[in-house]
Amino acid sequence: MIQHEAIGIIETKYFPVAMEMLDQVTKTADVEFLTSHNQLGGKLVSLIIGGSISDVTLAIETAKRVDQTKPDQPLKNAVVITNPHPEILKYAIPSTKKAEKQQTAKKQATRKTRTTKKQATKTIEEDENNE
Secondary structure (H helix, E strand, C coil): CCCCCEEEEEEEECHHHHHHHHHHHHHHCCCEEEEEEEEHHHCEEEEEEEECHHHHHHHHHHHHHHHHCCCCCCEEEEEEEECCCHHHHHHHCCCHHHHHHHHHHHHHHHHHHHHHHHHHHHHHHHHHHHC
C-alpha cells in the first residue's frame, strides 16, 4: 500500500456535488484520489484523497470553497489527517486483493451477459430460419 504524508476526507451530500468537489480538488492540488464511500444511495458521499500535507490541506480548502458556492452548503465535514497510521488506511482504502476480486466478478458478469445475449440472438435467428 502506498504511504501518503497525509490523507484528506471530504464528506458531502449528493453524488454530483462530490464529483464536482473531486474534480476541483484534483485540478487544484497534487493529490491522488484513493477511494469513495456512498451512503444513503449517493445522498452522502465520502471522498478520500492522499498526498503531501500541503497538497491535501490545499485540496480540503478547495472543497470548502466549492461548498460556499452551493445554496444549501452540502459539505458535512472535511479533515486532513497527517501521517496516517497504516490501520486507518486499511479501514479507509479497500485492499488491492478485494478490489481485484470485485473487478474479476464484474468481468465475469459482463461475459455471462454477453453470452446470454448471443444465445438469445442465435435462438431468434434459428426460429426465423425454421419458419
